[in-house]
Amino acid sequence: xxxxxxxxxxxxxxxxxxxxxxxxxxxxxxxxxxxxxxxxxxxxxxxxxxxxxxxxxxxxxxxxxxxxxxxxxxxxxxxxxxxxxxxxxxxxxxxxxxxxxxxxxxxxxxxxxxxxxxxxxxxxxxxxxxxxxxxxxxxxxxxxxxxxxxxxxxxxxxxxxxxxxxxxxxxxxxxxxxxxxxxxxxxxxxxxxxxxxxxxxxxxxxxxx
Numbered sequence: 001x002x003x004x005x006x007x008x009x010x011x012x013x014x015x016x017x018x019x020x021x022x023x024x025x026x027x028x029x030x031x032x033x034x035x036x037x038x039x040x041x042x043x044x045x046x047x048x049x050x051x052x053x054x055x056x057x058x059x060x061x062x063x064x065x066x067x068x069x070x071x072x073x074x075x076x077x078x079x080x081x082x083x084x085x086x087x088x089x090x091x092x093x094x095x096x097x098x099x100x101x102x103x104x105x106x107x108x109x110x111x112x113x114x115x116x117x118x119x120x121x122x123x124x125x126x127x128x129x130x131x132x133x134x135x136x137x138x139x140x141x142x143x144x145x146x147x148x149x150x151x152x153x154x155x156x157x158x159x160x161x162x163x164x165x166x167x168x169x170x171x172x173x174x175x176x177x178x179x180x181x182x183x184x185x186x187x188x189x190x191x192x193x194x195x196x197x198x199x200x201x202x203x204x205x206x207x208x209x
Contacts, residue, residue, distance in 0.1 A: 003027040069103050105209050117143045125209040130202050135187040135194040144181035149207030157200040
């Protein structure tokens with residue numbers, strides 16, 4: 001159904017524009033009830049003509065087309081707003097407040113895998129990953145941080161030496177040309193010497209998204 005603008009037109013009587021006015025109301029109702037206004041979309045509002053006490057006009061769910069961050073999407077002072085942005089090909093939710101052009105990522109991927117990452121409220125990026133490496137190796141995060149990470153913790157899974165004690169895993173940040181994307185592994189044996197043989201290690205890293 002098509003929405004007709006500027007109805008009734010100047011000099012046009014209501015009787016002459018009655019059909020267009022009725023079509024406009026029907027078009028608005030359809031848009032509210034179906035989101036897309038096509039009549040074939042999944043309803044995202046309770047029908048405005050619903051008289052069963054189910055909350056006519058209230059949201060069933062919320063659809064938010066992807067937006068480009070910037071002044072056009074900023075709320076006023078003492079207000080907050082939410083938009084969706086594309087991150088790694090996926091639509092993610094962001095919060096913005098007080099007319100300040102800073103967006104806080106609200107959602108992110110959550111992967112049930114050996115290597116993965118997720119973003120939690122406040123824009124904190126948590127990563128978990130596994131690598132086989134020796135002392136001095138440069139290791140790449142699954143996803144680069146926006147600034148140096150707050151913490152990197154590693155634990156050796158196996159050193160391939162039977163009952164030989166595990167090595168000490170000491171990641172070093174800020175020691176490479178890309179400190180937000182990589183780090184250098186300091187792997188020390190139980191007797192205090194560098195471990196030259198590659199070992200299988202689990203890592204957890206936390207930092208700014």
